[in-house]
Amino acid sequence: MIYYDKVSKVYADNSVALDQVSFGVEPKEFVTIVGHSGAGKTTLMKLLIAEDYPTGGSVFLESTNVHNLNKKEMSKLRRRIGTVFQDYRLIPNKTIYENIAFAMEAAGRTDAEIAADVPHVLELVDLSKKIWNFPRELSGGERQRVAIARAIVTQPDIIIADEPTGNLDPTNTYEIVRILKKINEMGTTVLLTTHNRGVVDAVGGRVITMENGRIIRDDKNGKYIL
Amino acid sequence: MILTTFKRIARGGFVNFWRNGFLSFAAVVVITLSLSAFGGLIFASAFGNSLLADVKDKVDINVYFTLSAQESDILALQKEIKALPEVSSVDYVSSAQALTDFQTKWQNNALIMQGLQEVGNNPFPAALNIKAKEPGQYGNIANFLTSKNPQDSNGTPIIDKVNYQENKLIIDRLTAIIPTVEQVGGFIALIFVLVAIIIVWNTIRLIIYTARDEIAVMKLVGASNIYVRGPFVVSGIMYGIVSALITLILMAVFAYWSDAVVLKLAGVDVASNFSLIVNVLSAYFVHNFGEIFVLIIGSGIALGGVSSYVAARKYLKV
Numbered sequence: 133m134i135y136y137d138k139v140s141k142v143y144a145d146n147s148v149a150l151d152q153v154s155f156g157v158e159p160k161e162f163v164t165i166v167g168h169s170g171a172g173k174t175t176l177m178k179l180l181i182a183e184d185y186p187t188g189g190s191v192f193l194e195s196t197n198v199h200n201l202n203k204k205e206m207s208k209l210r211r212r213i214g215t216v217f218q219d220y221r222l223i224p225n226k227t228i229y230e231n232i233a234f235a236m237e238a239a240g241r242t243d244a245e246i247a248a249d250v251p252h253v254l255e256l257v258d259l260s261k262k263i264w265n266f267p268r269e270l271s272g273g274e275r276q277r278v279a280i281a282r283a284i285v286t287q288p289d290i291i292i293a294d295e296p297t298g299n300l301d302p303t304n305t306y307e308i309v310r311i312l313k314k315i316n317e318m319g320t321t322v323l324l325t326t327h328n329r330g331v332v333d334a335v336g337g338r339v340i341t342m343e344n345g346r347i348i349r350d351d352k353n354g355k356y357i358l
Numbered sequence: 359m360i361l362t363t364f365k366r367i368a369r370g371g372f373v374n375f376w377r378n379g380f381l382s383f384a385a386v387v388v389i390t391l392s393l394s395a396f397g398g399l400i401f402a403s404a405f406g407n408s409l410l411a412d413v414k415d416k417v418d419i420n421v422y423f424t425l426s427a428q429e430s431d432i433l434a435l436q437k438e439i440k441a442l443p444e445v446s447s448v449d450y451v452s453s454a455q456a457l458t459d460f461q462t463k464w465q466n467n468a469l470i471m472q473g474l475q476e477v478g479n480n481p482f483p484a485a486l487n488i489k490a491k492e493p494g495q496y497g498n499i500a501n502f503l504t505s506k507n508p509q510d511s512n513g514t515p516i517i518d519k520v521n522y523q524e525n526k527l528i529i530d531r532l533t534a535i536i537p538t539v540e541q542v543g544g545f546i547a548l549i550f551v552l553v554a555i556i557i558v559w560n561t562i563r564l565i566i567y568t569a570r571d572e573i574a575v576m577k578l579v580g581a582s583n584i585y586v587r588g589p590f591v592v593s594g595i596m597y598g599i600v601s602a603l604i605t606l607i608l609m610a611v612f613a614y615w616s617d618a619v620v621l622k623l624a625g626v627d628v629a630s631n632f633s634l635i636v637n638v639l640s641a642y643f644v645h646n647f648g649e650i651f652v653l654i655i656g657s658g659i660a661l662g663g664v665s666s667y668v669a670a671r672k673y674l675k676v
Contacts, residue, residue: 181578183676203583211580221575225377237366238581240359282579 133159133194133321134180134290140188141175141345149175151345152189157323159289162316164335165325167342173325176342177294180323181213182206193290211239214283214320218295220275222267222282228254229263232282239286253281257311273304280311284320291315292323297331309334367585371592381565382597385662388561389601390608392554393658397609399547400650404642406543410536417532419496419522421486421503425453427516432484435508435516439488442502444495449487456482483518494533496522555661562597562665566590570673577676587670594666598658605654613639 134157141150150172157163165173178184179191182198190197198209214235222231229250236246254260257277267275276296283291293312297305309331316322326332332339341349375382423432432450439448451459457480464470474481490496500522510516566573569590576586617640643650 183574183578207577207580207582209580210578215578221571221578223572223575225374225572230373234576234581235579238576238579238585243362286580 133157133161134323135192136176136179136189137192138189139176139179139186139191141172141179141184142187148345150179150186153342153345153347154189155340155347155350157321159321160316160319162313162322162335162337163324163340164332164337165323165340165342166327166332167325168327170344171342172345173327173342174294175345177215177292177323177325180290180292181210181215207238211286212289214286214288214291216276216279216283216291216293216296218298220267220272220279222275222278224267227264227266228259228270228278231267231278232285235282235286241286249285253285254278256284256314257281271304272299273301273307276300276304276308277311280308280315284315288320290321290323294325295327296324297326297328302330305331306334363585363588367588368592370589371596374589374593375596378565378593381568382593385561385565385594385597386601386604389558389597389658389661390604392558392661393601393605393654394608395550395554396657397605397612397650397654399550400653401609401613401639401642403543403547404646405638406539408638408642410539413532414493414536415489417493417496417528418487418489419500419520421488421517422483422519422521423485423516424514424518425483426510426514427484427518428510429484431508431510431516432486435506436486438506439486439499439502442499444490444492444498446489446491448489451485451487453480453482453484456480456485492533493536496526558661559665559669562594562662563669566666566669566673573670573673574676577674583674586674587667590666590670591663594662594664595659596662598660598662599655601662602655602658605658606651609650609654610643613643 136153136155139150139153140148142148149170153172153176165176167173175184179186180193180198182201185199191199193209193212196209198206201209223234226234232250232253233246236249241249251260251263254263257280259274259277259281262270262274262278267278270278276299280291280293280296283293291312293308296312297308300308305328312322312324313335324331324335336353338353339349339351340347341351421435429452436448436450439445460482461471461474464474488499490499500520503517503520503522508516573586617637
């Protein structure tokens with residue numbers, strides 16, 4: 133479903149973020165990518181949603197090279213991928229309802245669908261009572277759950293979560309992992325990056341370990357070896 | 359679907375405008391100041407044009423006839439002068455009319471009235487007051503009168519004096535100054551408009567800069583460019599409309615206030631002698647309200663909307 137083909141990324145200051153990285157992800161798989169800061173995890177995620185461009189190699193979603201798309205096709209591709217960021221990236225002057233509804237509006241959903249699905253997805257992340265609050269009125273854990281709700285509300289094929297627990301305490305970390313596993317069980321492919329051993333142990337499944345822009349291990353059964 | 363998209367974009371713009379209260383306030387203040395400068399230029403132009411028209415109107419040449427000149431000869435000459443393409447108007451003031459005007463003007467001055475009585479006969483000659491369409495055309499009219507040199511049936515010239523040479527200095531100066539004043543005014547207006555555009559553009563750019571992360575997130579969740587940029591453009595148009603309405607109110611207040619100030623400074627008696635200057639702004643504002651409204655509202659919408667559209671483009675490249 134997703135295939136990174138000899139992908140390299142060298143930034144303007146000549147720092148190498150990725151060096152000839154190749155791996156594939158099957159539909160409905162839950163892949164955890166681990167590594168220290170600067171290992172290249174976030175760059176991998178950014179390349180998949182074309183937030184950044186590789187300096188070598190290609191990234192494919194099914195048979196499509198995601199960096200060869202025009203603006204319209206790019207928007208369509210991004211609607212197939214729900215993204216959860218470490219810093220939540222919620223829109224500050226929109227309520228929780230509006231933040232989630234925005235993703236559905238962007239995907240061309242009707243007002244009736246939005247009115248039905250937003251409360252439902254907020255129930256899933258246990259935030260029904262905060263529906264009319266603004267992001268600034270929520271805790272870090274709650275904001276991350278809103279970000280997950282926004283990522284899944286359009287029922288995308290893939291969820292990518294870049295260090296979603298990086299700013300959270302252990303209780304909230306466990307909660308986020310539980311939600312992501314549940315989403316995966318419902319049939320969504322999940323790519324998760326983390327450097328938290330507890331998260332890897334809780335998730336299980338396939339673990340890709342990165343170091344200095346290269347894959348050093350790819351285990352079917354999750355182990356955190358660093 | 360297009361209607362739904364438009365409705366959502368408009369709603370997003372309204373929500374942005376309302377919830378970003380401080381930024382909206384700042385944008386409205388800046389655009390109002392810029393549009394007020396624009397409004398000031400409109401007023402300055404109206405006042406300047408009125409002043410120039412007044413000065414132009416006060417310049418004329420007078421043809422004084424001999425006391426023996428026949429009215430029929432003078433009226434025939436008036437007809438010929440009227441036919442000249444340079445001439446705007448020719449007024450005939452008869453000898454009797456000139457006397458009446460003099461008496462009316464000096465009726466309260468016993469010394470002058472006594473002197474007039476001592477002269478006995480009407481000493482005032484008949485005259486033609488000629489106004490040209492443009493100050494520069496008086497020379498041609500004077501040349502026409504010199505070459506024509508009209509005479510009565512006895513062959514005696516009927517023109518006693520033409521005061522062109524006496525007025526020539528002021529006419530020549532006006533002819534030279536007026537186009538310069540108009541050009542300098544136009545240049546200053548252009549500079550003002552450019553400065554206003556640059557200030558508004560930078561303010562809007564700053565507002566959109568603060569929303570750059572928001573724009574990036576919108577793009578990353580799959581929103582199209584129009585869907586991301588639309589609400590910012592709507593907000594920009596709202597800044598423009600609100601600013602334009604405030605500017606129109608300020609212009610109305612200024613127009614009526616300035617009239618009152620001119621009256622107070624000049625005094626009612628003096629002011630009544632300069633009717634073209636007094637009330638010029640309020641009269642101009644009322645008579646041209648439709649055009650001013652369209653111009654100010656249109657400028658506000660263009661400034662806010664176009665600035666937002668262009669400023670947002672930079673951050674859409676995600």
